[in-house]
Amino acid sequence: MKVFRIIGRSFRDAFKSVFRNFSLSMASILCTTITLLTVAISLVVAYNIQDITNSLEKELTIVVYLEKNATNEDAEFIKSSIEAMDNVEKAVYKSKDEWKNEMSEYDSSYQSLFDSYDENPLLDSFVVYVKDVKSLDTITNNIKALDKIESASYGKDAVNTMLSVFDFIDKVTVVIVISLIFVTAFLITNTIKLTIYSRRNEIEIMRLVGSSNIAIKMPFVIEGFVIGFLGSIIPVIITIYGYIILFEKLNGHVLVELITLISPYNFIFYIALIIMGLGALIGMLGSLLAVRKYLKI
Amino acid sequence: MKFIELKNVNKTYSTGVTALADLSVEIDKGEFVFVIGHTASGKSTFIKMLYREEKPTKGSVIVGGINVAKLRNRKVYKLRRKIGVVFQDFKLLPKLTVYENVAFALECLGTSAKDIRPKVMKAIEIVGLKEKIRSFPHQLSGGEQQRVCIARAIVNEPKLLICDEPTGNLDPETSKDIMKVIDNINKDLKTTVIMATHDKEIVNRMKKRVLLIEHGVLTGDYLKGSYKSHEGV
Ligand SMILES: Nc1ncnc2c1ncn2[C@@H]1O[C@H](COP(=O)(O)OP(=O)(O)OP(=O)(O)O)[C@@H](O)[C@H]1O
Ligand SMILES: [Mg+2]
Numbered sequence: 001m002k003v004f005r006i007i008g009r010s011f012r013d014a015f016k017s018v019f020r021n022f023s024l025s026m027a028s029i030l031c032t033t034i035t036l037l038t039v040a041i042s043l044v045v046a047y048n049i050q051d052i053t054n055s056l057e058k059e060l061t062i063v064v065y066l067e068k069n070a071t072n073e074d075a076e077f078i079k080s081s082i083e084a085m086d087n088v089e090k091a092v093y094k095s096k097d098e099w100k101n102e103m104s105e106y107d108s109s110y111q112s113l114f115d116s117y118d119e120n121p122l123l124d125s126f127v128v129y130v131k132d133v134k135s136l137d138t139i140t141n142n143i144k145a146l147d148k149i150e151s152a153s154y155g156k157d158a159v160n161t162m163l164s165v166f167d168f169i170d171k172v173t174v175v176i177v178i179s180l181i182f183v184t185a186f187l188i189t190n191t192i193k194l195t196i197y198s199r200r201n202e203i204e205i206m207r208l209v210g211s212s213n214i215a216i217k218m219p220f221v222i223e224g225f226v227i228g229f230l231g232s233i234i235p236v237i238i239t240i241y242g243y244i245i246l247f248e249k250l251n252g253h254v255l256v257e258l259i260t261l262i263s264p265y266n267f268i269f270y271i272a273l274i275i276m277g278l279g280a281l282i283g284m285l286g287s288l289l290a291v292r293k294y295l296k297i
Numbered sequence: 298m299k300f301i302e303l304k305n306v307n308k309t310y311s312t313g314v315t316a317l318a319d320l321s322v323e324i325d326k327g328e329f330v331f332v333i334g335h336t337a338s339g340k341s342t343f344i345k346m347l348y349r350e351e352k353p354t355k356g357s358v359i360v361g362g363i364n365v366a367k368l369r370n371r372k373v374y375k376l377r378r379k380i381g382v383v384f385q386d387f388k389l390l391p392k393l394t395v396y397e398n399v400a401f402a403l404e405c406l407g408t409s410a411k412d413i414r415p416k417v418m419k420a421i422e423i424v425g426l427k428e429k430i431r432s433f434p435h436q437l438s439g440g441e442q443q444r445v446c447i448a449r450a451i452v453n454e455p456k457l458l459i460c461d462e463p464t465g466n467l468d469p470e471t472s473k474d475i476m477k478v479i480d481n482i483n484k485d486l487k488t489t490v491i492m493a494t495h496d497k498e499i500v501n502r503m504k505k506r507v508l509l510i511e512h513g514v515l516t517g518d519y520l521k522g523s524y525k526s527h528e529g530v
Binding site for chain 1 (some may be wrong): 341348370371373374375376377379382388390401402405406407409449453
């Protein structure tokens, strides 16, 4: 019961002091808003990139052609060697006849081309599925090093470019987000410092009459929480509506059919929840720093 | 065990000043004790030992069964809840009324709203400030402000009331009234009172036990009524 009363008082005091130090509180709230908006955008982008990468991983395969004189035993050995490699999902055998049929079906002009040969001019092959697109290059090189391999390849350039762009976006956003979080926490620390200073008489009396340390610190930590929470309102609204509208405008695709966005429902509420929690966390972090540094009790 | 027990207490501040030297004294429940001495003799330091504003460098301080010297910072509040403290400067919150200033002490401790009101009203009545309950500190005289502080100090019904020159800023007439209030608290509520003061007239008139501190040493312990101003300060 006592604890609830003290928490209740702390909330009242926190709101009061947000308004008492209005300009600095506003600066902290705005800074939190900007930070959280950036975090929200980064998260939305990062999750979508992850999603796209996952679907690319399912599409991307390495095609391995065996040398013409490769025997069945060679094929068996190559299959087991490939499947023993790290990050390889499976290697599926595809004979030259299967290729021939498939190509003929795809385009009848191949049919006449094949007819001009006595023998099937194609090669037996493996289609290799990987677990992680980042290891495509390594696996391909390892396969090339095996015996009786004519060639091994995947859609190298397009994938590499996309992956390196994704990687770059990831790194840049991480750096921006971390710096923004620090700046915000610092600003909140200073806001709370001002509150501590403006309430130093009150704190002195509280200590004198026997408030526990927790009861003295609580209002400041809750003030940080309130600042963080107020700062998260606008980002949450913008994130939810922004993403839903964007998704509908784009019909769920970016540029090509292959790249689909994550459907907004649940996903965007999940992001909003993270943003809100992060706002409260940054606020409390900032105020805890201030309390530790400036509230000598 | 006595209510308050100081044994061989030494206090040397970080500046190297020794404010108390080998001081031992015992005080019973319900006593009224003056602490006198020249300026810088160590009166305030003695007082600060009792509510753990300062820790002794050596020796032990026991207040109401609590070993103050060994009390951890985190636990100091437990001691403070048993003690009321009044200073020379009033330390009231300027934006709160008389009632709110007194109630503040209880709110800090998480007392429920329905318990706060009767306790606050009783304390304000004891110090005789019922008519000014809605006034703000700046609307009160010095004596009235000190009454508010006393009300705040006793609102939680402490066993011990500590005063460091409570009349230091007041004229002789007002001081007299304040002393009457403190004396009544001692008599009616059986609250132990320890008061540091410069004011010889008050000490002579009230005929209480007197502790004389000189250069940090307890040089006199005069039992009730036996102190005459010519003997010491
Ligand atoms: N926080 C402190 N740090 C260092 N020295 C201190 C501190 N507080 C007091 N002193 C020194 O300790 C000695 C005793 O001070 P104290 O305040 O106890 O005296 P006092 O008897 O209350 O004096 P007064 O009658 O002027 O109030 C003085 O020499 C003072 O300078
Ligand atoms: Mg003093």
